[in-house]
Amino acid sequence: MEAEGMISLISAELRSSADTIASIDANAIMRIADVLIDTVRKGNKIIFMGNGGSAADAQHLAAEFTGRYLMDRDPMPAMSLSNIAPVTAIGNDYSFDDVFRKQTEAFVRKGDAVIGISTSGTSSNILRAMRAAKEKGAVTISFTGSGGTLKDMVDHALIIPSKETPRIQEGYMAAGHIICGLTERGIFGRKAVFVDRDDTIAKDVPYCSDPKDMILFGGVPGSIARLNKAGYLVIVITNQSGVARGKFSETDLSKIHGKMISDIEKGGGRIDDIFYCPHHPDEGCGCRKPKAGMGIAAVEKYRIDTKASFMIGNSDADVGFGEAIGCTSLKVTEKFTFNDAVDMILK
Numbered sequence: 001m002e003a004e005g006m007i008s009l010i011s012a013e014l015r016s017s018a019d020t021i022a023s024i025d026a027n028a029i030m031r032i033a034d035v036l037i038d039t040v041r042k043g044n045k046i047i048f049m050g051n052g053g054s055a056a057d058a059q060h061l062a063a064e065f066t067g068r069y070l071m072d073r074d075p076m077p078a079m080s081l082s083n084i085a086p087v088t089a090i091g092n093d094y095s096f097d098d099v100f101r102k103q104t105e106a107f108v109r110k111g112d113a114v115i116g117i118s119t120s121g122t123s124s125n126i127l128r129a130m131r132a133a134k135e136k137g138a139v140t141i142s143f144t145g146s147g148g149t150l151k152d153m154v155d156h157a158l159i160i161p162s163k164e165t166p167r168i169q170e171g172y173m174a175a176g177h178i179i180c181g182l183t184e185r186g187i188f189g190r191k192a193v194f195v196d197r198d199d200t201i202a203k204d205v206p207y208c209s210d211p212k213d214m215i216l217f218g219g220v221p222g223s224i225a226r227l228n229k230a231g232y233l234v235i236v237i238t239n240q241s242g243v244a245r246g247k248f249s250e251t252d253l254s255k256i257h258g259k260m261i262s263d264i265e266k267g268g269g270r271i272d273d274i275f276y277c278p279h280h281p282d283e284g285c286g287c288r289k290p291k292a293g294m295g296i297a298a299v300e301k302y303r304i305d306t307k308a309s310f311m312i313g314n315s316d317a318d319v320g321f322g323e324a325i326g327c328t329s330l331k332v333t334e335k336f337t338f339n340d341a342v343d344m345i346l347k
Contacts (some may be wrong), residue, residue: 020167021174024160029175032156033182035139039113040187045077047108047138049100049129050117053169054143055082058117061176069180071303073188079107081129100129110137119168121148130154143172189305192233192272193345194295194327196313201236201338202260209248211259221267223342228270230346233302236260236274237294237311237321243278250278273298289313290320299325312341 036046046065048058058080065078081087081103090099100116108114114133116126121144130140130153140154145168151157160171198204201220205213227234236257242248248256253276261271275294279285287293299306311322311329322329330341 017167017170020160020162020164020171024158024171024175028156028158029178030182032141032158033179033186035141035156036113036179036183037186039111039139040076040183042111044109044111044113045079047079047081047104047112047114047133048117049081049103049115049126050143051082051123051125054117054119055080055087057169057173057176058082058115060173061115061180064177064180065183069177069184071184071188073184076183076187081107097124097128100125101132104129104132104136108133108136108138112136112138113141114138115141115143116150116154117143117172118148118150119145119165121145121150123150126150127153143176144168185299185303185305186307189303189308190233191231191308192235192298192302192304192306193227193309193342194235194237194298194311194322195338196289196311196315196318197236197238197260199314200312200318200332207242207245207247208256209242209252211255214256214259214263216260216263217338219337219339221264221269223339224264224269224271225267226346227342232309232345233272233304234270235272235298235302236276237289237298237313237318238274238276239289239317240276240278241280241288244280244283253278273301289315289317290324292321292324295321295325295327310341310345312338 039046048062050058059082062078062080065076081100086103087099090102116130118126127150133140141156142150142154143158144151145160145162147163151159158172158175160168162168195201201216203215208214224234240253243250243253257274264271275298277285277287277294279288281288298304306326309327311318311327312332314332319329319331330344332338332341
């Protein structure tokens with residue numbers, strides 16, 4: 001019984017952490033990532049600082065940028081001011097309140113992004129450094145809980161909606177990792193064109209089960225080849241509930257897609273991957289368009305920068321899918337074809 005009680009306590013704490021993380025403002029995460037992408041693209045650097053556990057987090061996040069997060073790529077310029085020698089030297093010779101201010105005055109330049117991490121939001125050495133960073137013309141960012149004044153004095157605030165120290169620290173590290181990934185993909189990620197299948201690049205044959213019925217629209221292979229040449233991944237995203245309805249098997253679907261790929265290759269084009277949802281609409285899965293599941297899987301597999309990517313489809317579900325993963329969506333009609341959409345992308 002004692003063990004069961006402990007399990008209940010542990011489970012409750014895990015739920016508390018998960019609930020706090022899930023309640024973080026995703027728009028704030030996106031805005032901060034956009035700032036860091038702009039900072040790196042302009043040749044400026046990202047500077048972190050924090051005390052105690054936040055000092056370790058500052059070093060951790062700086063290392064993700066200079067080394068790698070999930071991609072093998074060139075380093076991004078980032079540094080932590082929470083290193084033992086300067087902190088103890090300045091603290092000993094001057095004041096602990098000045099350990100980050102003096103380093104800020106030494107290292108920060110106009111256009112840099114300066115991130116102060118403070119669980120309480122009241123750390124005086126962080127507040128002083130942020131004022132100095134503003135005077136230098138840097139963009140200021142804070143990672144804090146819901147209390148304190150730091151969040152109110154910076155350009156962009158990541159607020160973890162809690163006053164419990166463990167939950168705040170868990171929250172800003174989860175958000176920090178997401179920001180690392182978004183920045184990494186924004187600088188080094190691949191661009192893609194996600195493409196619906198039926199009535200977008202091929203004639204819609206309801207519950208198509210025979211490869212001979214897979215007929216591409218005119219010009220599609222050549223348009224896909226142009227996207228390939230321009231450096232876009234071309235990824236087919238298609239709902240195929242006929243599998244769940246028993247209209248055809250996944251083996252049949254594989255043969256149909258094999259025919260589609262072969263016909264596109266004969267015309268000089270290349271399909272990089274196909275993601276399909278085999279579920280019935282009533283199953284409530286997370287992958288059937290307009291839900292984002294297939295897109296999330298593709299982004300994770302190929303490290304795609306969705307802001308530089310597009311979705312081409314013929315339905316509101318296709319448009320909704322593109323919007324759900326942050327792509328620009330283009331809807332084809334009888335008067336605006338897939339080939340027209342490719343022309344628009346390449347222009």
